[in-house]
Amino acid sequence: MAVSEKRINAVRKFNRFYTKHVGALNEGLLNSRFSLTEMRVLYELYSGDNLTAGDLVKSLSLDPAYLSRILKKFKSEGLLKTAKSARDGRQRVLIFTEEGRRDFTPFIKASQDEVAAILTLLSDAEQIRLIEAMNLISSTLAPAEEITDPVIIRSHRPGDIGWVIHRHGALYAQEYGFDSSFEALVAKVGEDFLTNYDPEFEHCWIAERNDVILGSVSLVKKDLSTAQLRLLYVEPTARGLGVGRKLVDECIRFARRKNYVKVTLWTNSTLYAAIHLYEEAGFKLIDEEPHHSFGQDLVGQTWDLIL
């Protein structure tokens, strides 16, 4: 399948742009006593554990001979020490000395400061979008085996319900053409949740990675035995990470713990991704009914899960 030449060149343009950008960042560290390659080696050793020369050769694509000399220098300076590997007598495990770790920490700090200086120029929203974009690129281009940062599920904090309203309003308008009355409905639900929230029997979960929110869901008390799942949302950029499944699972676990007998939810037939999640979790379609809302002809659905 042919790929559009425009897209190819857009990617190449970004490659050149980012090469320059990283180059500029590295210049800041350039007047130190370590070269760029030495820095990369030290950083890899700093963050990894029990690494051998061979590991570094592979992960940094370095010439073994070159690396050997770099390590020799570090050893002679007292930054590193080596220990014969227990598993393989040919290997040396590389270990930072106390002094080495102390000497190198300032460079980590400097590198962090440089990035921080760039981030402070951006608004909170810009930072979030930047990191989301970076995560998207990494996970798209990374070989599957590479691990990405973990998705964390936490309880809601101030601002989170607003975020839920914001994202529902924006995304459903964009993808399904819903009008403002949908955002108004979500705002009503959100306001109701914030005002009447009973922590004993209700909860809201936020999924995030790197302090960037990826999705959310809430569970409220409908009556003594029934909980209602509401406002499930997953960022388009986070699809495929299992965020939706994790959120639904949290809901069900919480409902069980609180001795609810049933979890119910209302959704619309066009929201395939969400409905798929509900089916997988064991929800059954109870009722369907057409309605005209949010400027669209829709089919509302009620799904129940008996616990």
Added chain:
Amino acid sequence: MAVSEKRINAVRKFNRFYTKHVGALNEGLLNSRFSLTEMRVLYELYSGDNLTAGDLVKSLSLDPAYLSRILKKFKSEGLLKTAKSARDGRQRVLIFTEEGRRDFTPFIKASQDEVAAILTLLSDAEQIRLIEAMNLISSTLAPAEEITDPVIIRSHRPGDIGWVIHRHGALYAQEYGFDSSFEALVAKVGEDFLTNYDPEFEHCWIAERNDVILGSVSLVKKDLSTAQLRLLYVEPTARGLGVGRKLVDECIRFARRKNYVKVTLWTNSTLYAAIHLYEEAGFKLIDEEPHHSFGQDLVGQTWDLIL
């Protein structure tokens, strides 16, 4: 304002990731007769026009002497020719010879093929998302002088009111320790606006730059002759751009146009930045009254502007 360490490290992680990624791409071109730096010089010349050595030194951050040697080699190989600049006799304009252009084209092709090979592994939607993410990163990180993009004031769209709730909830919790009941109040106001919005006499303005929201304000009808300014918000990182002033001005202009007699607003005494804006716009403090709300002891203020 401090930037989250998680975010800093997420960015640094991406930098390392992309350094490796580009490094891997470059390896493909490595067994050619050009070095990486030579390649970058040739790309720059290939895509730019009428460049001088100085231009390249700046855009690629190269040592002038080093570049001079690279160019000398290219000239001796017949890839490039130079012409004295008309504007400045010290400068030489660098021009690809026919032969040079012909010789270099295959490398462009090879680089395109390499990128194409990666893109073909992705679905159409993934390609689009990848490129969008790259564009976002480029425009976000482009050198400061290029970020003089204008701040635009526009009317609200779906999702915007949610954003207003989100940012109020998050920032006022962080800076003033307000609890969730504040977010609930904002959500109530927002929901009310969305539900009862009368475009003829009410409005909400969003300030944004590069499609990123920086602030907002709304004006609603209180009675026939009085408009109420509500929910003024400016991103902390956008302070000093005149966003707040622009938003308040819009409000007042709109109120005048709609023949309101008075604009009123309610705020709290601790919100100095906002109050300063109101004073500058001509608002007068009418009434003050202590209250306990949002988990804090506060002093509520009513300000009026007679039009």
Added chain:
DNA sequence: CGAAATAATGGATTTTGTCAAATAAATTGG
């Protein structure tokens, strides 16, 4: 006009990276 700044280059040197071969320990296949 003369002094200072700028664009480009040459000389000398250092730093960085590469290739081939050597050493030493493990693994494999009979």
Added chain:
DNA sequence: CCAATTTATTTGACAAAATCCATTATTTCG
């Protein structure tokens, strides 16, 4: 078990890439 092969690291010799300092030719500025 042992010879052959493979793997992890090191050394030697060298080449390529990059830098520092000084110089020349122009231009710009006061």
